[in-house]
Amino acid sequence: MADLEQENENAESTALKQLKHVGTVAIIGVPNVGKSTLLNNIMGMKLSITCKKPQTTRNQVRGILERPGAQVVFIDTPGIHASDKKLNRYMVQNAVMAMEEADLVLVLSDFLPKSAELPPDCDLGIKPLLSHLAKLSSPVILALNKVDRLEDKRLLLPVMNALAKRFNFKDIYPISALKSDGVEALLEGIIANLPAGYPLFAAGTYTDITERFLAAEIIREKLMSHTQQEVPYSSAVTIDSFEDKREQEKPLVHIAASIIVERDSQKAIVIGKGGSMIRAIGTAARRELEEMLESRVYLDLMVKVAEKWTQDSSMLARLGYFSPEVP
Numbered sequence: 002m003a004d005l006e007q008e009n010e011n012a013e014s015t016a017l018k019q020l021k022h023v024g025t026v027a028i029i030g031v032p033n034v035g036k037s038t039l040l041n042n043i044m045g046m047k048l049s050i051t052c053k054k055p056q057t058t059r060n061q062v063r064g065i066l067e068r069p070g071a072q073v074v075f076i077d078t079p080g081i082h083a084s085d086k087k088l089n090r091y092m093v094q095n096a097v098m099a100m101e102e103a104d105l106v107l108v109l110s111d112f113l114p115k116s117a118e119l120p121p122d123c124d125l126g127i128k129p130l131l132s133h134l135a136k137l138s139s140p141v142i143l144a145l146n147k148v149d150r151l152e153d154k155r156l157l158l159p160v161m162n163a164l165a166k167r168f169n170f171k172d173i174y175p176i177s178a179l180k181s182d183g184v185e186a187l188l189e190g191i192i193a194n195l196p197a198g199y200p201l202f203a204a205g206t207y208t209d210i211t212e213r214f215l216a217a218e219i220i221r222e223k224l225m226s227h228t229q230q231e232v233p234y235s236s237a238v239t240i241d242s243f244e245d246k247r248e249q250e251k252p253l254v255h256i257a258a259s260i261i262v263e264r265d266s267q268k269a270i271v272i273g274k275g276g277s278m279i280r281a282i283g284t285a286a287r288r289e290l291e292e293m294l295e296s297r298v299y300l301d302l303m304v305k306v307a308e309k310w311t312q313d314s315s316m317l318a319r320l321g322y323f324s325p326e327v328p
């Protein structure tokens with residue numbers, strides 16, 4: 002008991018100790034520029050799913066980075082884009098809210114220069130963001146991602162100088178989130194721009210997402226990569242049961258999940274000929290879940306139709322996509 006009291010006291014005193022640099026950093030950009038890849042790279046683990054198709058991330062995903070004297074809460078957000086669909090409006094609202102509440106905004110762009118001259122109409126491919134950025138009072142840092150694709154790296158410096166003159170960014174960093182290039186310099190720049198403060202999360206906390214949420218997301222990632230056209234954008238995944246038997250002699254996690262689509266025709270695609278597609282999705286998801294959960298995994302997948310769920314507020318809320326801002 003005395004030990005426990007001592008432990009609580011220690012935890013409290015750690016929480017009450019000011020750090021030199023503390024804050025939330027919203028990672029913002031249009032779809033597909035590599036925001037989730039960057040969060041995973043910073044955290045050294047997969048917290049957020051990624052895909053070569055756009056509009057992958059739908060919720061805020063937090064990764065909490067601890068460095069000596071610093072705690073940084075990175076928030077991965079959905080790509081900002083224009084759409085009338087309720088699900089998409091929820092996604093964009095989610096990103097805008099994260100940006101407005103952040104202590105620092107990290108804008109990610111995959112603009113890569115083709116010559117040393119910055120074209121006069123260059124908007125860095127971030128036009129959908131510009132009106133939101135104009136309203137912010139917090140510092141905004143730009144990272145040019147995917148520089149591993151740039152053949153002539155000598156173009157970077159003159160173009161970054163021109164960008165610094167044209168846009169009001171606090172700093173500009175070239176990075177490759179995929180190859181881990183320039184990320185450390187970016188982190189140092191971010192941390193230097195955060196004020197002193199009390200930790201926002203208890204020491205040792207590295208995320209706010211649950212294994213259950215990540216399991217659903219990993220299934221959705223495999224679904225997105227295996228299917229085409231509208232199916233990835235008409236699908237959601239729910240975890241119906243998550244039986245954790247990792248404590249037993251032969252560790253096992255039994256997951257039952259449903260893939261929700263909007264139409265019977267989409268259900269047929271997800272199931273595939275003789276069940277071939279759902280088997281492929283299930284196998285890919287199970288392999289990754291086994292690695293993540295460090296256990297054998299039994300995965301039961303069902304496919305269900307919920308007509309027009311991407312347009313239906315109550316269905317969206319039931320699937321975890323709820324925002325008071327999107328009626």
Ligand SMILES: Nc1nc2c(ncn2[C@@H]2O[C@H](COP(=O)(O)OP(=O)(O)OP(=O)(O)O)[C@@H](O)[C@H]2O)c(=O)[nH]1
Binds near residue numbers: 034055078178
């Ligand atoms: N070559 C290269 N590809 C990258 C890099 N970073 C991300 N990608 C790829 O770009 C694609 C999109 O990456 P995501 O991390 O899912 O992008 P996102 O910005 O989170 O996308 P949304 O969630 O849809 O807004 C994936 O195929 C990534 O592998 C990079 O530094 N270099």
Ligand SMILES: [Mg+2]
Binds near residue numbers: 038050051077078079
């Ligand atoms: Mg993403």
